[in-house]
Amino acid sequence: MSYPPADDRLRHLLAQRINCHVNSWKLAFFIAGGIVDDPEIRAELDRIAAAHTAGQHCGDRNCKACFAASVTGADS
Template identity: 65%
Template sequence: MTDTYPPADDRLRQLLAQEINLSVDTWKLAAWIADGIVKSPEIRAELERIGTAHAAGEPCGDRHCQPCWDARLATPAP
């Protein structure tokens, strides 16, 4: 048993459901939507692509990626 919440083995679905829950009527609906997102092969592939780019120190190309945006605006060290 772990003391962290959400648990690592279901963290992505739980975090998505928490965000979705702000816009829907029930937690059950939010969890159902999040489950579909997590199980989507296209979304999983995109998450992997972004993670691989970031791990290599490259921009991921996603216009909503705050770390990539910050890096683009950072002034290079002399």
């Protein structure tokens, strides 16, 4: 079996990142689960993905992909 598991990849990836800043893997996994299960966060991820798929800026001022596109002129 590969890690992270394909059926729960987002939760595991978030937990890995969070685990660097908390005392236990269990807490990191709990926090990641709350993030993954939040409907507003899911909707925002879907909105960003849809904008990028359409070749548009997502509107997030911290988006590395949109920043890189604006610097390289890929969106022109």
